[in-house]
Amino acid sequence: MLCHCQSLQPFEDCCAPYLNSELSGQVIPATPLALMRSRYSAFVTGNGDYLLASWHPDTRGSLTAEELTEHGLNCQWLGLTIIFTRIEADGLQGVVEFKVRYREQGRVVLLHEQSYFEQVAGRWLYRDGLINPPKIGANQPCPCGAVHNSAVQNGTAKKYKQCCAKR
Structure with a gap:
C-alpha cells in the first residue's frame, strides 16, 4: 500500500515507522517535511496519540489525543500537496506550506496552511500555522530559499516559478 502522505513510497517505509514508534521514540522524523507528512498520515489513520506527541506543548492548548483521533476518523482524507519546505539557517526552525483536501459532513474542505x-531536544514539533497564507507571485524569490548555482547568477535567489512552483 502506498503511503497516505502521497510520497509514492510504501506506507511501511514512509510514515508507518514514525506512527508505530512515536511513544517509544525509536524513529523520529528528521525534517519538518517528514513530520508534516507523518502528521497527515496520522490524521488519515486516526492516530491522535502521535498528533499530540508531535505538537509543541506551548501551542497545543487543551487538545486531547481522543479529540484528534475523532477528527481524523470523522473525515475522508482526499490528498496532500506540498507547496514548499524550508529549514531556517539556525537549523532549529522550519516551514512547510501545504494544501490538504478532505470531506467532512458531506462537504469538501481545502485547508491551505503554512x-x-x-x-526541541533533537525532535521536530509542529508549533502553529498560518491559514490561507499570502499567494506567492511567480517572479518573487522562492520561499524555500533556493539560489542559482550558475556562474552568471551565482548566489541570487531563484524565482518561485523556476523552483517550487514546478512541483
Missing part, C-alpha cells in the same frame, strides 16, 4: 515547526 506550518511552522521547531526542533
